[in-house]
Amino acid sequence: MTRIRARAKTNTDSYMLVVILLVIVVLSGLLGFAFYTSHQNHISPTRVYGNWIEIGAPKQSTEILTFSDAGALRNHRLVTTSFEFDGRIVRLKTGSGLWVYERVGTPRSPQLRRVTPALPPQRFILEGYEDTVPMDGYNPAQNRRSALREHFSTK
DSSP, rough: HHHHHHHHHHHHHHHHHHHHHHHHHHHHHHHHHHHHHHHHHHTTTGGGOEEEEEEEGGGGGOOOEETTTTEETTTTTEEEEEEEEEEEEEEETTTTTEEEEEEEEEEEEEEEEEEEEEEEOOOEEEEGGGGGGSSOOOOOHHHHHHHHHHHHHHO
């Protein structure tokens, strides 16, 4: 009688162990799938799709970059039919060389900074977020002057 109870307890223990291991395997599989899809969304080129408007340039010479599934356009002219995006860096290979842009800013103010060629420095903001940055000829000296003017003119 005790042998039967011991065998029944051993079978129950092994079933519980199998169930626990099965739950662990399923949860780790789901977690791995969640990480994989999150990574794929992070490096998806659709994160840079849209019109990127140059910050701080005069209105008559503001450059507009457009990224889409058809390629990249600069001022509504096709410059390349493909580009690479790794989640942070956008690389364009054009007839005039390699152009590299880094995604900077915040989710509330998505921006691109041109890395190569380094001169002249350029920053772009995604269309629709222009109100988060000063678009016209921004420079630190102007900002300091306007802050001083506001400080001394208010009473």
